[in-house]
Amino acid sequence: MLINSSTDPPARPPTKTTTLDDERPHSRGAKSLFSKYERVKDPIVSQFISSIPDSFPDAIDRMLEIINNNTSSSYSPPPPVNDSILNNRVKLQEAISKFHSEAGTMTKAVSNSIVLLKDPSTKLFVSIHQPNLFAYSGVFKKIVLLQTLKNEVEKKEKENQREEGRGEKMEQRGAGWGGEEEGKDLTNKKIVNLFLIVDHDFMDGWIRLALLPSVKHSLGRLELRLPVSTSEKWQMASNMPVPGQTVLNYWRKQITSWIRKNSASSLISSASNKSYIHDNFEQFWQEVELSCSKAKSYSDFNSFLMSQIVNKVWGYDTLFVRLTEMSSVFADGFGYLISNFNRYSDALRKAESMFLHHGVDTGVSASSYLNAPVWLHCKCGGKASVKIYEKELLIQQQEQRRRAVVEEREDLPLQQQKEEKKVQKQIILKGTCLSCKSDLQINLGNTHTLELLKEEHVLRQLSPRAIPILLLLSRDLGVTCYASGTGGSMDYTVVGSIAFKELSINMPSLTLVWPSRDVYHGIGQLEALELVELTKQSDVMPYLQSLKQKDAEYGDKIRPLIEERNRRLKSGKSIETLLLELFNLKEEQRKIRRLIKITYKVKNAVEMSPCFVDYAVNFGMANTQIQWRGHLLNNENSLAAPILMMTGAIPTTSTTTATTK
Numbered sequence: 298m299l300i301n302s303s304t305d306p307p308a309r310p311p312t313k314t315t316t317l318d319d320e321r322p323h324s325r326g327a328k329s330l331f332s333k334y335e336r337v338k339d340p341i342v343s344q345f346i347s348s349i350p351d352s353f354p355d356a357i358d359r360m361l362e363i364i365n366n367n368t369s370s371s372y373s374p375p376p377p378v379n380d381s382i383l384n385n386r387v388k389l390q391e392a393i394s395k396f397h398s399e400a401g402t403m404t405k406a407v408s409n410s411i412v413l414l415k416d417p418s419t420k421l422f423v424s425i426h427q428p429n430l431f432a433y434s435g436v437f438k439k440i441v442l443l444q445t446l447k448n449e450v451e452k453k454e455k456e457n458q459r460e461e462g463r464g465e466k467m468e469q470r471g472a473g474w475g476g477e478e479e480g481k482d483l484t485n486k487k488i489v490n491l492f493l494i495v496d497h498d499f500m501d502g503w504i505r506l507a508l509l510p511s512v513k514h515s516l517g518r519l520e521l522r523l524p525v526s527t528s529e530k531w532q533m534a535s536n537m538p539v540p541g542q543t544v545l546n547y548w549r550k551q552i553t554s555w556i557r558k559n560s561a562s563s564l565i566s567s568a569s570n571k572s573y574i575h576d577n578f579e580q581f582w583q584e585v586e587l588s589c590s591k592a593k594s595y596s597d598f599n600s601f602l603m604s605q606i607v608n609k610v611w612g613y614d615t616l617f618v619r620l621t622e623m624s625s626v627f628a629d630g631f632g633y634l635i636s637n638f639n640r641y642s643d644a645l646r647k648a649e650s651m652f653l654h655h656g657v658d659t660g661v662s663a664s665s666y667l668n669a670p671v672w673l674h675c676k677c678g679g680k681a682s683v684k685i686y687e688k689e690l691l692i693q694q695q696e697q698r699r700r701a702v703v704e705e706r707e708d709l710p711l712q713q714q715k716e717e718k719k720v721q722k723q724i725i726l727k728g729t730c731l732s733c734k735s736d737l738q739i740n741l742g743n744t745h746t747l748e749l750l751k752e753e754h755v756l757r758q759l760s761p762r763a764i765p766i767l768l769l770l771s772r773d774l775g776v777t778c779y780a781s782g783t784g785g786s787m788d789y790t791v792v793g794s795i796a797f798k799e800l801s802i803n804m805p806s807l808t809l810v811w812p813s814r815d816v817y818h819g820i821g822q823l824e825a826l827e828l829v830e831l832t833k834q835s836d837v838m839p840y841l842q843s844l845k846q847k848d849a850e851y852g853d854k855i856r857p858l859i860e861e862r863n864r865r866l867k868s869g870k871s872i873e874t875l876l877l878e879l880f881n882l883k884e885e886q887r888k889i890r891r892l893i894k895i896t897y898k899v900k901n902a903v904e905m906s907p908c909f910v911d912y913a914v915n916f917g918m919a920n921t922q923i924q925w926r927g928h929l930l931n932n933e934n935s936l937a938a939p940i941l942m943m944t945g946a947i948p949t950t951s952t953t954t955a956t957t958k
């Protein structure tokens with residue numbers, strides 16, 4: 298029986314990937330996330346979903362098949378790296394180098410990795426995300442997933458080639474040949490792991506909000522947020538200023554107070570635990586201050602911090618790049634999508650109506666097919682959603698000829714002067730800036746040549762919308778492996794898969810998703826559990842159920858008493874003893890309902906997806922990566938299986954019992 302709605306759980310934040318179903322993740326593979334799309338029974342979509350690996354070993358095997366062009370493989374081979382792609386990768390090198398130089402993360406490994414982009418045999422692994430404030434684990438885990446896959450595939454390839462090399466060498470020796478030099482890097486299959494920062498996103502929602510579990514706060518969470526004015530919400534993150542020292546100090550105060558309050562838990566009250574947590578936080582905050590000192594925009598602050606952790610603390614050779622600096626890389630792709638806009642738009646419209654027809658909410662705006670595949674940036678720092686128009690414009694002939702007209706034929710009749718001009722069909726993008734509401738428009742040039750789209754000042758004002766990002770990455774950079782998120786980006790990937798087919802663009806050979814939930818008892822989670830005297834996360838739901846059961850039982854007892862009271866009142870009988878009994882029962886029920894309310898808060902606190910601060914504090918930055926990678930390498934289970942993470946200095950009694958169900 299359900300209780301009254303005041304104790305219903307609050308709405309979940311959109312980035313949250315856990316649902317009640319995640320309580321039983323073992324029974325569900327990574328594919329199951331896509332199950333809503335299977336309903337449409339579209340062969341392209343079904344094929345796409347079935348191609349998603351369920352486990353990490355599965356992902357390695359499939360990638361080896363793809364890389365080696367195994368003919369038995371059911372996967373499309375990686376797109377051939379033609380001159381155009383290679384040319385774009387060289388442009389990409391510049392944008393990447395700029396980012397890492399400015400972030401101060403141009404490590405040896407990073408610069409080696411940048412060089413590989415010039416090599417046509419290099420395979421590109423890509424993940425993308427907005428530069429969120431202290432991003433939650435899902436963002437970092439995409440990078441860990443791709444980097445671990447890259448390392449494993451490269452290791453296996455090296456082993457294979459060493460074996461082949463040994464075989465060949467023996468043959469050569471047999472034929473009287475001298476051996477090749479030892480220790481030479483045998484593999485010619487290099488992989489670059491690229492993280493694309495979607496820094497043109499608006500300053501609304503999750504980009505400026507970070508959560509920590511805190512049962513003492515409403516909804517069971519502490520919110521760190523960047524304050525912005527209403528007009529700033531429609532600014533692009535890349536144009537927002539760096540958070541000032543006051544804001545930074547305020548966040549620091551919020552977090553240290555959160556640590557202090559939550560460390561009161563009896564399980565972490567020892568001095569060594571407290572200093573461990575304190576040291577972890579101080580190390581993390583040094584990186585925060587460092588990133589802030591180097592950054593010139595809000596998005597850079599967050600992405601520099603990510604790069605600092607990934608490239609410096611973890612030592613990864615993952616490359617970072619800002620989407621707003623990739624327009625020249627996508628120049629050809631923009632032209633392609635705009636020239637083929639009708640096909641592109643039709644494909645999106647068909648996809649959307651197909652999903653709608655089957656009652657599937659894709660989360661992709663229903664009218665998205667009407668919009669141009671690019672945003673148009675505004676001088677104010679915002680951007681406009683634009684539509685494509687074809688316009689007949691009177692274009693002057695070449696400048697010199699025009700001048701000649703003016704100088705030599707000045708006294709010719711007007712009619713003849715006009716003949717030197719030519720009516721041309723031009724492509725115009727037009728829309729209204731969402732921030733300052735100005736009308737914006739830009740001319741891309743002749744319908745057939747779009748010659749203005751090649752100009753730097755035009756390109757700089759454009760950036761791709763969500764669905765085209767993956768299309769452009771695949772078409773213009775040749776992506777072999779793409780790590781999708783579990784939220785909105787997954788919807789875009791599925792809808793995009795249909796557009797890919799329609800436009801004959803190769804999708805990445807492999808799409809991966811790692812929807813695992815991290816299960817651990819950090820200070821915030823322990824504090825929450827202690828409040829209801831539970832020791833592990835998996836006890837919360839049964840406890841909540843038992844409370845609801847009790848509430849219902851009280852209801853069953855109270856109802857007949859109320860009926861009896863009404864009867865007695867009508868017949869004028871005494872109700873005193875009955876009222877006392879009723880009062881006591883109601884008082885007990887109120888207590889239960891209060892507990893239910895608290896338990897919902899506890900449930901929110903232990904089930905939420907906290908920001909990276911929670912990991913940095915409880916595990917330390919380096920140890921977080923070690924545990925995630927370790928889970929991938931030592932786990933044959935589904936990529937959806939929960940990760941039981943061990944907090945450092947906290948006694949492991951409760952963490953070890955944090956079992957899966």
Ligand SMILES: [Zn+2]
Nearest residue numbers: 675677730733
């Ligand atoms: Zn504007």
